[in-house]
Amino acid sequence: MKKVIIIGGGAAGMMCACHAAKNGARVELFEKNEKLGKKIFITGKGRGNLTNASDIDVVFNSICSNPKFMYSSLYSFTNDDALKFFNDIGLGTKVERGNRVFPKSDHAYEITDVLTREMKRLQVKIRLYTKVESLIIVKDACEGVVTADGERHMADAVVVATGGFSYQSTGSTGDGYKFAESAGMNVTDISPSLVPFNCKEKFVTEMQGLSLKNTGLELKHGKKVLYSDFGEMLFTHFGVSGPMILSASARVARKFFGKELRLVLDLKPALSEEQLDARIIREFEENNKKEFKNSLSKMFPSKMIPVIIERSGIDANKRCNVISHEERKRLVELIKNFDMTVTGLRDYNEAIVTKGGVSVKDINPATMESKTCKNLYFAGETLDIDCLTGGFNLQVAWSTGVAAARAITEE
Numbered sequence: 073m074k075k076v077i078i079i080g081g082g083a084a085g086m087m088c089a090c091h092a093a094k095n096g097a098r099v100e101l102f103e104k105n106e107k108l109g110k111k112i113f114i115t116g117k118g119r120g121n122l123t124n125a126s127d128i129d130v131v132f133n134s135i136c137s138n139p140k141f142m143y144s145s146l147y148s149f150t151n152d153d154a155l156k157f158f159n160d161i162g163l164g165t166k167v168e169r170g171n172r173v174f175p176k177s178d179h180a181y182e183i184t185d186v187l188t189r190e191m192k193r194l195q196v197k198i199r200l201y202t203k204v205e206s207l208i209i210v211k212d213a214c215e216g217v218v219t220a221d222g223e224r225h226m227a228d229a230v231v232v233a234t235g236g237f238s239y240q241s242t243g244s245t246g247d248g249y250k251f252a253e254s255a256g257m258n259v260t261d262i263s264p265s266l267v268p269f270n271c272k273e274k275f276v277t278e279m280q281g282l283s284l285k286n287t288g289l290e291l292k293h294g295k296k297v298l299y300s301d302f303g304e305m306l307f308t309h310f311g312v313s314g315p316m317i318l319s320a321s322a323r324v325a326r327k328f329f330g331k332e333l334r335l336v337l338d339l340k341p342a343l344s345e346e347q348l349d350a351r352i353i354r355e356f357e358e359n360n361k362k363e364f365k366n367s368l369s370k371m372f373p374s375k376m377i378p379v380i381i382e383r384s385g386i387d388a389n390k391r392c393n394v395i396s397h398e399e400r401k402r403l404v405e406l407i408k409n410f411d412m413t414v415t416g417l418r419d420y421n422e423a424i425v426t427k428g429g430v431s432v433k434d435i436n437p438a439t440m441e442s443k444t445c446k447n448l449y450f451a452g453e454t455l456d457i458d459c460l461t462g463g464f465n466l467q468v469a470w471s472t473g474v475a476a477a478r479a480i481t482e483e
């Protein structure tokens with residue numbers, strides 16, 4: 073009977089433990105925290121968006137880094153397989169907007185609960201408060217791990233499932249990168265992803281708390297459009313956040329975030345400039361005796377009105393019936409190109425995932441085994457794989473965890 077040590081009791085580690093134990097291995101799971109699944113607990117705003125029920129093509133398109141590496145493991149353990157697995161071990165699920173799958177109970181901790189129950193049923197030995205300090209590597213093969221108390225634990229296979237580098241209070245402090253390097257593997261540059269942006273202008277923070285829907289967005293470097301989208305976003309005390317911003321942070325190449333970028337919003341994307349001008353004329357005619365500052369409430373949320381007035385350069389107290397054609401043109405231009413300066417990404421404490429990690433070039437995609445060190449496997453976010461929001465990051469943890477378990481136990 074093979075003995076398997078799994079480092080990390082997060083999504084990938086627990087999934088790997090269940091499958092390795094089910095296939096007959098003797099499994100020990102080492103988790104440095106006082107409990108399992110601390111990060112799972114906060115996923116999906118505490119509701120646990122555990123996978124996505126879209127077609128597999130959509131799943132692949134939602135993987136931002138190294139989707140090809142995922143072919144083998146994701147086709148072998150798909151989003152449908154994950155759903156079936158969780159349903160079979162007692163987790164009721166439901167599908168919401170965007171095919172996001174959640175526990176029926178709306179409690180993310182239920183995901184950890186069912187996995188823990190399954191691991192116990194399969195006699196996985198769970199060691200909490202147990203930090204792995206280093207790997208035991210002899211002649212390019214991993215033979216076990218050394219824990220923080222200096223004890224050596226030998227195994228036939230070791231799986232590193234230590235997560236990325238974001239939300240470090242959950243336990244993911246990048247230890248897997250150190251383990252990979254000690255095994256002669258490469259680790260790519262890492263950076264926060266699915267993360268808000270800092271902005272330069274004061275008017276951005278003046279609108280904090282305001283969320284916009286149905287807004288057009290372009291993120292630009294000079295004239296080059298790096299990312300465009302349509303949807304929801306949010307102004308904050310430091311800049312901008314919300315679904316479109318998080319996706320932009322995941323999609324745009326890192327090299328651009330060292331530079332000042334322009335975020336350009338189209339506040340009325342359903343209207344052409346001519347249609348918008350006609351709408352403003354109508355608005356001004358209806359309010360012709362009112363001052364400019366009192367004429368905008370039908371067109372903009374109240375938090376935005378002072379900013380629009382200030383940026384339009386039109387005197388706030390000017391009567392609508394004397395606003396000039398030129399001034400109106402400026403207003404249209406502002407509404408269609410409401411721009412601000414992005415100075416960079418927020419840090420790892422606010423990043424849903426880490427971009428970069430253990431280089432997939434050094435890992436066999438079918439087995440998750442290191443190419444430089446035998447019997448050493450990697451799974452989950454520690455890998456150089458990151459996805460959009462929607463349940464895809466957890467799906468990567470499930471699929472890579474299962475791939476490692478099967479490879480170890482089916483050889």
Ligand SMILES: Cc1cc2nc3c(=O)[nH]c(=O)nc-3n(C[C@H](O)[C@H](O)[C@H](O)COP(=O)(O)OP(=O)(O)OC[C@H]3O[C@@H](n4cnc5c(N)ncnc54)[C@H](O)[C@@H]3O)c2cc1C
Binds near residue numbers: 084102111116239
């Ligand atoms: C706020 C937030 C919300 C999210 N929401 C979603 C969502 O709804 N859907 C989705 O798909 N994804 C979501 N994600 C991303 C998703 O949670 C992660 O991608 C996923 O949990 C990664 O799983 P993992 O097992 O690789 O790593 P982790 O879940 O980070 O687990 C790693 C574990 O390893 C342990 N560990 C680390 N080093 C050691 C060591 N040396 N010794 C022993 N143990 C160690 C850690 O304590 C930790 O328990 C969210 C992330 C955040 C931060």
